[in-house]
Amino acid sequence: MSLVREPVHQGRLKTPFYPRVEKLDTVNQWHEWKGYSSPDALYCSEMEYFAIRNGTAVFDLSPMTKYRITGPDALDFLNRLVTRDMAKVKPGRVAYAVWCDDQGQVIDDGTIFHLREGEYRLCSQQRHFAWFQAAAIGFDVSIVHETEDIAALAVQGPTSFSVLNNMGIQGLDALRPFGLMHVDFQGAEMMVSRTGFTADLGYELWMDPVKALDLWDALFEAGKLHKIRAIGTEALELARIEAGYLAPYEEFLPADETIRTGRSRSPFELGLGWLVDFKKPNFNGRRALAEEKRNGSKWQLVKLDIDGNKAAHHSYIFAKEKGNKDEIGFVTSAAWSPVCKQNIAIGTVLAPHGKPGDTVWVEVYYQREMHWNRAMAKARIVDKPFWFPPRRGATPPGPY
């Protein structure tokens, strides 16, 4: 009767790049990311951040959830799943997308890579196999979870083009933002996309885990003279806020995981109305979103430029400086931006507050030598990313 089987792995998993990342680690500060060990920082998150903005930062994003979507109805399925029109995303292009439940509430966001005609890779923070299978009913489509089958690195920063060019990757100069191409790496196929989470010049590399360590070594060899550095999540998080990108569990909760009423958000409420296309055929949440568009949304995501230099973590947002009854929302992510020298934040406020140019007040708590202080700081609502340098879109990119 006894059947020998491998017991379920109890500890954290290691990514294909772990042996190299671990070697560079000096601070031993790790967290869990979808079951994998991922570094908070490797030597100093502040210096790591400047690798993103000043040289080339390498971040191991292998734990990112990945699905391969193929089959005759792959496009129709994706169009049913997400709110934007995927027919406009040609092979060799990458699209940022959100998908919703029937109530038009965002389940997650992610990037969809149109690898080849009718062949897609979808990357997201959360795991959605059950949801995708339900959405695939009636479509001739194959959905395969491939997180473990693909090793992935983000290579971000002003010198990233030079590094990859130096590595011998051909045709990179013509690759536009949100473009992807397939190249040869030591006899194996590697996918290179001009994508990232930093709003800077940058790329992501995707390939078979078997070649992961060779790729790492080649990359760092090529980057030796171009200020290449491996980084952890803390540095990336700061760049993410500067870019104004959303993070699940910060700016929104996956709708299918919310327990309390009203804790989920629609694409409109997240400032992602531009991703909702009512001209395409039926998609999940369409009716609810059409109704919301007619009647207006409850919440509005805002980017805040806050006076002073004290980061507004977990702050309430008020319409007026005086009178705490006028609370209109709260900050979801906050940071002092080293590159903009600005006190920045992302938050959520009750509509119709939150129009670009509006002034609001942020209640900032900060600690000085044990004592806590409170300050009301004036903040302006901005509609552009805090950091969006010309080099991010330059094609061909400069050598820097």
Next chain:
Amino acid sequence: MKTYDAIVVGAGHNGLTNAAFLARAGLDVVCVEKNDYIGGATVSRNLYKDWWYSNCSYVCSLLRPEIYRSLELHKHGLQVTPYGGSVQFMESGDYYGSYHDPEVAYREMARFSRHDADAYKRYSADTMRQCRFIRDFLLSTAPDPTSFKPKDLKELARIGGKFMDMGEDRMYETIRFWTMSVAEYLDEYFETDVIKTALSGSGIIGTALGIHSPGTAYVLLHHYMGDVDGNVGSWGFARGGTGAVAKAIAGALEAAGGELRTEAGVDQIIVRNGKAVGVALDNGDEIKANIVVSAMDVKRTYLTCMDKKDLPEKFYRRVENFKIRGSSGKVNIALDGLPTFPALPEGSSLYHSDMHFIDSMERMERAYDDWKDGTWSKDPYLDMTIPTLSDPTMAPPGKHFMSCFVQYCPRQIDGRDWTSEEKDAFGQTVINQIANYSPDFKDLILHAEIRTPQDIENEIGITEGNIFHGELTMDQLLFNRPIPGYAQYRGPVDGLYMCGSSNHPGGGIMAAPGANAAREILRDLKRPNTVPENFGDD
């Protein structure tokens, strides 16, 4: 002869809780118990050498933290320790385990189905939403929907408000949830038989219902809505066995000046001029009191311990028809050492979990079929735990106590009492099922106590040995529990109250019926309330 302010009949955890809160309000209270030990089914018993058996209830989760804190049960010796996960042993030789660590739990599920691993988050959120809705009503009296009293109207408005607040879609889901079967509910999320089986057990434990019976999805909730230290859905062992809960509450009762009298079984609740005035004990003694509170189940209270002539006709009929059916038994075993389960890796955390030896929904339903045929399940659903893996006080070092909850097991075999041969055969069924997965198990057995519903009824007094004092079906829940019009702990006779698990919110070691009844009694007596309110959860 002395007249007490109140007599509480039955020193189970609800009777003790009720008496403790009344005593704290300054009432002169006596709690009487027929056995020579307290606790009722919340008990640890020394039945073999140095072993202490949790020989009825065996795990703790539902005990309201508000009551725990208010009665300062930690000062009276209570400690509840969480335990780890659960396991289903499979006929194939494999097993499905559940683990505390969400990522490990995910990977284990994904071993069977990635779909199910991902679906679990949605299932958890949906189930937790229902838990949050109902948990809020545990430590409060169910409002009477026909009443126009401000208190009832206010509570009805609160429930209505909470319900409306869910939004249209979730309101529909809630109504479906309350009436559907646990099998149908699980089908909405999962595809893997063994995963569904693992989750379905909580939908039928303690009920005479099958996994396909309507209303069992709610029962699932009843097992999920408890918590240990704020971890909702988590289960634990009381250090020293379940009896430690009763002992601690009794400690609180005595600290408040209450009186406890064992070997004082009640023969009759005495009614004079339409008012309860005391009890007549089995030994012929009488105890007088201004009010009588019954912690016994509703059938035993009214059909056995009262004169039918004192009760309203329709009420009496309703009590007769109250569903309280024997559906589960217990096998308690003293072990010479820890049995090994070769399917599990050595040192697996799953040894500390609750173990089950049934791996398909069909086997779950077949087990119920036997019950309907008037016999015990030949392939039963066991909920087996070895509390001595974490509790050093229940058995000598290196030795173990094993508790096997067994479902299904009827009160009668083919409509008659159990024979001793049948009882032994029932015990063997359980032991054989475990031995299929643990070759050294049988050799380690030093002593086994086999308990059918008949034994539990005879010894503890619970009608048919039903662990909930009555089925948890919609017709017997909230304002319908136990009898419509009598759901606020007041009996049909002046001065008579009910505080057992037959009342809202029902059974399990929750202590909520006992506490809620005390609050109502103190209201009637115009005494200051000593019963805590719900902690609430925003």
